[in-house]
Each structure stands twice: as structure tokens, then as C-alpha cells.
Amino acid sequence: MNYGATPLGLQGVQFRVWAPSLASLTVKLEGRREALFPMERDGEDFEVVIPQARAGDLYSLVLPGGVERPDPVSRSQPHGVHGGVDAGVAHAIKRIG
Numbered sequence: 001m002n003y004g005a006t007p008l009g010l011q012g013v014q015f016r017v018w019a020p021s022l023a024s025l026t027v028k029l030e031g032r033r034e035a036l037f038p039m040e041r042d043g044e045d046f047e048v049v050i051p052q053a054r055a056g057d058l059y060s061l062v063l064p065g066g067v068e069r070p071d072p073v074s075r076s077q078p079h080g081v082h083g084g085v086d087a088g089v090a091h092a093i094k095r096i097g
Contacts, residue, residue: 003045004073005059013053017061017071020044026062029053036062 006014015027017039025046027037039046053059060068 004071007055012049012051014049016045016047018045022063024064028060028062028068030058
């Protein structure tokens with residue numbers, strides 16, 4: 001099981017985050033595909049597959065209350081720690097929330 005963003009080719013991108021203490025979590029795609037995608041709880045994790053997302057798309061995580069954060073497992077933050085992260089290069093584990 002991979003945490004972060006996992007490109008699935010033509011099926012889009014799977015997003016998975018370990019966040020056992022959060023009540024909800026949302027993925028926000030940035031740029032031309034900007035939209036919000038609520039994640040589903042799966043044990044201590046949250047997960048969602050977004051068919052229209054592609055490797056290289058920028059995204060952030062939206063916590064309860066609307067606070068946006070970069071994915072803590074991303075290895076690419078082209079706009080710094082306060083910008084979106086790259087959907088093609090996150091494959092580690094770190095807890096948020």
C-alpha cells in the first residue's frame with residue numbers, strides 16, 4: 001500500500017493519507033483541473049481515486065475547517081512548502097492530523 005499520490009495510468013491517481021485523528025480529509029487539485037475531492041475513511045487512512053488527475057498535477061490536502069496543507073509524503077514541492085505538490089512522486093508514510 002502506497003501513501004501519497006500513486007499514478008494509475010489512464011485510471012487517474014490514487015491518493016492515500018494516514019490521518020487517524022482527522023474526521024475528514026479532501027484532495028484539492030490545482031490548476032486547470034481545480035476541484036475538491038472528499039476522501040473516504042479506510043481504517044486509519046483516507047483514500048480516493050481521482051480519474052481526471054494525472055502524474056504531474058499539483059494538489060494539496062484540505063483539513064477540517066478548510067486549512068490547506070501539502071502532502072507530508074511528497075518528494076516534489078515545486079512552489080515551496082506552501083504550494084501544491086506534484087501528484088507523481090509521493091511514496092512514503094507520515095502521519096498528519
